[in-house]
Each structure stands twice: as structure tokens, then as C-alpha cells.
């Protein structure tokens with residue numbers, strides 16, 4: 141211990157981190173960035189870790205699965221993955237009886253709405269769209285931030301380490317600032333999709349004039365945790381020239397762009413949005429189209445040829461009646477596929493294990509074939525598929541040396557997980573967030589022993605309750621008059 145203290149003393153400020161890390165209480169949560177947190181989270185420092193003796197699902201084609209494997213992490217990066225790794229000085233994380241896998245990745249989530257979860261009711265006046273529109277008009281910037289903070293806390297707890305915040309209630313730039321402050325305070329990885337001014341309008345671009353400012357203020361200082369994107373109303377709500385304006389602004393800055401598509405067959409036939417986008421040269425691997433539950437002839441070939449990403453959110457697609465995700469058709473054609481939460485107003489939670497299980501069951505169910513879809517395909521969609529869609533495949537999505545250390549450990553000895561049989565099926569069919577023992581994001585241990593570290597969950601929940609009560613009463617009043 142003395143030797144380490146002396147060595148770090150010579151490095152000046154680094155000594156504070158290392159010596160403090162030796163006291164058990166501060167072991168995992170060193171206040172590295174408290175000033176930026178607003179008091180909601182205390183971000184642990186990045187250090188050097190050796191995850192030892194886990195069953196490692198790397199999701200890297202070359203590395204494959206490594207039973208009884210180790211993962212060495214240093215300063216936020218994966219250094220090595222394999223058996224019997226030696227890393228003197230690294231803090232040991234015991235992975236025995238655990239499955240290690242990349243942090244899960246989702247690709248379309250209206251996070252602000254998390255402060256109004258489960259408010260889409262059973263009567264048409266309280267249906268999702270009318271209610272979300274009313275709620276959106278009542279939200280203030282701090283309400284958006286409360287939704288985002290609750291969403292991130294739940295995501296970390298669930299092993300969902302990267303999200304696409306599909307932010308479409310940005311009434312003014314202050315709303316974007318409030319959401320991005322929430323992201324920064326929580327140390328979570330996100331593509332922030334800068335969307336439009338509110339739900340339910342037409343012929344209006346996203347606030348593309350604000351992209352440069354947001355990029356300078358929030359994205360660049362985020363140490364690579366935040367990436368910027370653009371979310372468009374798309375050709376079902378905007379004329380194609382407005383879409384071109386948005387796409388041009390995004391592509392000039394190298395940003396990914398996303399829009400909803402194909403939620404009803406009638407609109408699909410009337411607007412032919414995939415064809416419109418393709419004819420205008422707007423499709424490609426930098427585009428994420430959301431839903432596409434109603435395909436029309438020719439669309440799937442276009443999506444496959446242009447390598448345009450599709451994001452399925454099976455729970456909300458079924459809950460709203462958008463339809464069943466056409467898993468077999470798009471998968472067979474080779475369209476890049478990923479998975480999403482969409483909104484907890486309808487989905488209730490952000491359990492990516494359940495979402496992966498749902499798409500597996502949809503894949504087999506719609507094909508009427510037990511063997512139509514392998515479980516590993518669902519896991520691929522929730523890891524590398526998401527990383528590719530977000531343009532982050534060089535950083536995350538697999539446990540590959542050189543990538544950032546977004547890693548989760550899932551306990552295999554819990555009642556719903558036992559017995560240890562096939563690890564991929566265990567993760568897809570048995571696991572839920574309560575089995576997530578450890579979550580590391582960018583080399584920071586954010587959950588350990590099943591407990592979040594450094595996150596003031598009581599305050600986050602209290603805030604969300606406060607917002608939910610206020611906006612629900614107001615939205616019900618608006619919708620019933």
C-alpha cells in the first residue's frame with residue numbers, strides 16, 4: 141500500500157484518487173465530477189480493473205465466447221479479453237457465476253416522457269398521441285430533465301449502457317440544455333438526437349440552427365460519452381424539401397439522422413416515405429428509421445441496398461397497434477436491425493432483456509417456426525446492431541480490446557436464471573434487470589453487487605413523481621375539455 145501511495149504522490153493529484161480508492165466507502169464512488177452533477181450523481185473515477193472468471197460473451201466475431209474468461213480494463217478502455225490474464229495492481233472484480241457481456245444498446249427512446257410513464261390510458265381521449273401532445277405542452281425544461289435523469293438511472297440499473305435520446309419535445313434551446321445537463325451529470329453514454337419543437341405538428345424542421353451551439357457546449361466536452369444526431373418529422377409529416385434541409389445540416393456535421401416511418405399501412409401507401417427518401421438520396425448507413433411495421437413492395441430491397449438502419453420497439457409497436465415488427469422479412473433481406481425502448485409512457489420500463497426476448501418471440505411467432513430466429517440474433521441486435529446504427533461500432537457493442545469499457549455482469553445463480561445451461565438463451569429468455577450485478581460505463585463502475593453507485597435514486601424518483609402528478613392533472617383537464 142505504501143509503495144502505491146508514494147508512486148502516486150509523485151503524480152500529484154492522481155494520489156488523491158488512488159489513496160481515497162483504498163478506503164472501502166470510497167472504493168467505487170470517487171467524487172470526480174460532483175460540480176457537474178447537480179447533486180444527482182457522483183461519478184466514480186475510471187481505474188484499472190480485472191474482471192475474473194466470467195463466462196464472457198464478447199459479441200466479437202473473432203473472439204467468440206470465452207468460458208471462464210477475464211477482461212482487463214484500464215482508464216476506460218478494454219485492454220485484453222481472454223483466459224488467465226495477469227494484471228498486477230488492477231482491482232479484481234469476481235466474475236464467477238456471472239455472464240459478462242457488452243453493455244446493452246438501444247436506438248430510439250423519447251426519454252423526456254419517462255416522467256410521465258404509464259400515462260397512456262385505455263380510453264381514446266387518454267391514448268398515447270393525444271396524451272403525449274398534451275403532456276408535452278405542459279412540460280418545462282426541468283420536467284424534461286427529470287424524465288431524462290429517471291430514464292438514465294433505470295437504464296444503468298438495467299445494464300442498458302447506451303441510448304439514443306430521441307428528443308422531440310425541445311420547445312426552446314433551454315429544453316435541450318436541460319436534457320444534456322442531465323446526461324452529463326449521470327455519466328451515461330448517449331446519442332442525443334436533436335429533434336423538433338413538440339409532438340403533433342407538420343412541415344417544420346428540427347431546430348438545426350442550434351446544432352453548432354449544442355455541439356460546442358455539451359458534446360465536445362463530454363469525453364466521448366455524448367454524440368449528436370438529428371431527429372426529423374420525416375416525409376410522413378414534412379415535405380421532402382424540408383427533410384433535405386435537415387439531412388444536409390446533419391450530414392455537413394457528420395451526424396446520424398432518424399425519423400419515424402411506416403406506423404400505418406394507409407399512410408405508407410399514401411406517402412411512400414421510403415421511396416421518397418430514396419429518390420432524394422437521403423437513405424444510408426447514417427440513417428435510423430424507426431418502426432417500419434407496415435412494409436410496402438420494394439421498400440425492403442431499398443433499405444437493404446442502402447444499408448439503412450431499422451429500429452424495432454416491439455412492445456410499443458404492438459401496444460399502439462402499429463403492428464408486428466416484420467422481423468423475418470427485413471432480417472432475410474439483410475437490413476441492419478436494432479432495438480429500442482421508444483417510450484415508457486407506453487412500454488412502462490426500459491428492460492432491454494425483455495425487448496430482446498420479445499423480438500425473438502416475434503421472429504419465431506410470425507414465421508410459425510420454432511427455429512426461425514436464433515437467440516444470438518436478438519442479442520446481436522441489442523449490442524452490436526445498436527452500436528452500428530448509432531455510428532458507435534468502433535467504440536462499443538462488443539468486448540473487443542481497444543473499445544471503450546461498457547461491460548455488464550449478469551448473475552447466473554438467481555432463481556430465475558438457474559440452472560447454468562446455455563448462456564445466450566439465459567440472457568435472452570431468463571434475465572431481467574434484477575440479475576444485473578455490475579455495470580461499467582466507459583470504465584466507471586456504476587452498479588456493483590446489484591446496487592447503483594453514487595446515484596441519488598430517491599431524489600430522482602421524488603422529482604419524477606412531482607412532475608408526473610402536476611402534468612397528469614393538467615393534461616387530463618386539457619384532454620377532457
Ligand SMILES: [Zn+2]
Nearest residue numbers: 248400430482
Ligand atoms: Zn418514437
